[in-house]
Amino acid sequence: xxxxxxxxxxxxxxxxxxxxxxxxxxxxxxxxxxxxxxxxxxxxxxxxxxxxxxxxxxxxxxxxxxxxxxxxxxxxxxxxxxxxxxxxxxxxxxxxxxxxxxxxxxxxxxxxxxxxxxxxxxxxxxxxxxxxxxxxxxxxxxxxxxxxxxxxxxxxxxxxxxxxxxxxxxxxxxxxxxxxxxxxxxxxxxxxxxxxxxxxxxxxxxxxxxxxxxxxxxxxxxxxxxxxxxxxxxxxxxxxxxxxxxxxxxxxxxxxxxxxxxxxxxxxxxxxxxxxxxxxxxxxxxxxxxxxxxxxxxxxxxxxxxxxxxxxxxxxxxxxxxxxxxxxxxxxxxxxxxxxxxxxxxxxxxxxxxxxxxxxxxxxxxxxxxxxxxxxxxxxxxxxxxxxxxxxxxxxxxxxxxxxxxxxxxxxxx
Amino acid sequence: xxxxxxxxxxxxxxxxxxxxxxxxxxxxxxxxxxxxxxxxxxxxxxxxxxxxxxxxxxxxxxxxxxxxxxxxxxxxxxxxxxxxxxxxxxxxxxxxxxxxxxxxxxxxxxxxxxxxxxxxxxxxxxxxxxxxxxxxxxxxxxxxxxxxx
Numbered sequence: 001x002x003x004x005x006x007x008x009x010x011x012x013x014x015x016x017x018x019x020x021x022x023x024x025x026x027x028x029x030x031x032x033x034x035x036x037x038x039x040x041x042x043x044x045x046x047x048x049x050x051x052x053x054x055x056x057x058x059x060x061x062x063x064x065x066x067x068x069x070x071x072x073x074x075x076x077x078x079x080x081x082x083x084x085x086x087x088x089x090x091x092x093x094x095x096x097x098x099x100x101x102x103x104x105x106x107x108x109x110x111x112x113x114x115x116x117x118x119x120x121x122x123x124x125x126x127x128x129x130x131x132x133x134x135x136x137x138x139x140x141x142x143x144x145x146x147x148x149x150x151x152x153x154x155x156x157x158x159x160x161x162x163x164x165x166x167x168x169x170x171x172x173x174x175x176x177x178x179x180x181x182x183x184x185x186x187x188x189x190x191x192x193x194x195x196x197x198x199x200x201x202x203x204x205x206x207x208x209x210x211x212x213x214x215x216x217x218x219x220x221x222x223x224x225x226x227x228x229x230x231x232x233x234x235x236x237x238x239x240x241x242x243x244x245x246x247x248x249x250x251x252x253x254x255x256x257x258x259x260x261x262x263x264x265x266x267x268x269x270x271x272x273x274x275x276x277x278x279x280x281x282x283x284x285x286x287x288x289x290x291x292x293x294x295x296x297x298x299x300x301x302x303x304x305x306x307x308x309x310x311x312x313x314x315x316x317x318x319x320x321x322x323x324x325x326x327x328x329x330x331x332x333x334x335x336x337x338x339x340x341x342x343x344x345x346x347x348x349x350x351x352x353x354x355x356x357x358x359x360x361x362x363x364x365x366x367x368x369x370x371x372x373x374x375x376x377x378x379x380x381x382x383x384x385x386x387x388x389x390x391x392x393x394x395x396x397x398x399x400x401x402x403x404x405x406x407x408x409x410x411x412x413x414x
Numbered sequence: 415x416x417x418x419x420x421x422x423x424x425x426x427x428x429x430x431x432x433x434x435x436x437x438x439x440x441x442x443x444x445x446x447x448x449x450x451x452x453x454x455x456x457x458x459x460x461x462x463x464x465x466x467x468x469x470x471x472x473x474x475x476x477x478x479x480x481x482x483x484x485x486x487x488x489x490x491x492x493x494x495x496x497x498x499x500x501x502x503x504x505x506x507x508x509x510x511x512x513x514x515x516x517x518x519x520x521x522x523x524x525x526x527x528x529x530x531x532x533x534x535x536x537x538x539x540x541x542x543x544x545x546x547x548x549x550x551x552x553x554x555x556x557x558x559x560x561x562x563x
């Protein structure tokens with residue numbers, strides 16, 4: 001407050017004209033948005049090339065492909081050329097040199113993408129295969145680490161590791177066999193074809209239920225994990241529906257080689273701010289875990305919000321406090337009944353030295369199109385993927401229709 | 415439309431005695447050729463809330479890409495044998511389950527610990543609320559169960 005700030009007008013030259021009402025979303029003062037596309041189809045993750053071309057993974061491949069490419073030819077922020085390719089659907093999408101990598105649900109492939117060519121040439125090259133063929137948590141988010149390795153999230157095909165899947169009272173397996181091949185993040189050589197999971201990879205971190213939100217940054221991999229479901233319906237003797245709706249936090253972790261976040265043996269209770277023993281492993285809602293191997297989250301978000309994208313902001317366009325901080329896209333809950341569903345927004349957490357320096361705040365909201373959501377299908381849009389453009393704009397994809405927003409700063413420069 | 419029907423079913427059930435305690439399984443019966451009773455629907459709805467609502471949602475609308483809607487679902491409106499088998503075996507995830515459709519990022523758990531009457535009433539409820547179809551009888555559940563054993 002007392003620091004004298006020198007205000008100079010922002011450099012608006014390269015900024016597009018915002019869409020009326022920011023295309024239906026609310027943003028903090030000083031930010032505006034242009035709708036890049038009204039709907040490319042059920043979008044998953046998004047990435048933006050150095051030349052501004054946009055690539056979006058789709059949940060359903062459809063007739064024309066599982067990847068959408070968008071190009072703005074007249075700098076108004078809106079896509080003028082829209083192309084599609086790729087035979088399968090997926091979630092992960094990432095660029096490296098002249099390659100576009102795609103995390104299809106059961107494999108990772110890459111396509112040759114020559115400079116300035118919007119659509120890849122040639123056939124996909126198989127990079128990693130052999131992931132468990134189970135539809136649960138099959139999404140394969142991908143990213144490249146500073147070490148040049150390809151990081152792949154392998155979600156656990158389960159809620160917890162019960163003897164009988166999602167069955168009331170069923171106890172947990174110990175050790176949980178799933179952790180051998182899923183429930184963690186593996187790294188692979190991005191240039192070696194036909195690698196087999198998990199044999200040819202390195203298990204980087206474990207004890208992770210499902211991390212659709214993943215961003216490799218500096219020497220770490222930042223994730224926001226989907227916490228467990230169904231506390232009350234599986235263990236009604238210990239939990240009621242409010243406990244289920246409120247307790248099991250969505251955990252943000254800074255992972256390094258060997259990190260263990262405690263799934264399926266524990267969950268993080270956001271109210272007590274403590275790691276608890278899961279009811280499948282003798283927990284009763286009151287017993288904290290004493291296992292020192294499980295790391296604490298660097299931030300705990302409300303239960304069931306469904307973090308599907310996280311991005312450490314590396315751009316230069318946004319004001320100083322956003323630099324190095326974390327944006328998280330919350331897809332919105334389905335497992336909070338009889339309470340209202342929640343999430344359906346994009347949050348921001350300021351960081352200092354690679355860790356949160358404060359609580360999170362809602363950055364972008366209004367995606368759902370209405371205040372109260374009882375069931376996810378009522379939401380008009382659901383935030384999914386996040387990406388930074390070459391100019392530092394923030395791109396947000398929506399999973400319902402595939403609407404894409406580009407958010408930029410129009411306020412005073414500091 | 416269906417959601418309104420769902421409310422009216424609940425209202426109908428409430429007219430005949432709405433209490434916090436769900437009916438005891440033995441108390442609810444569906445006679446072989448009798449019309450659907452309010453008791454059966456009350457119990458069916460209570461079981462839906464307990465065992466199915468979290469995934470298929472309060473209005474049967476499901477969750478895109480995760481759990482199918484029960485509204486306009488051919489499995490709900492169609493052959494009772496298949497519907498019963500879905501509940502008894504579940505879909506995907508384990509060898510004993512029906513094969514998954516591959517459309518959803520979730521599997522459907524088996525609910526074979528419910529009694530024949532409970533499953534009949536549950537399915538009668540969802541058929542009435544989401545498909546406008548007739549009841550399912552405990553004997554039909556028993557027949558599918560014995561075929562699976």
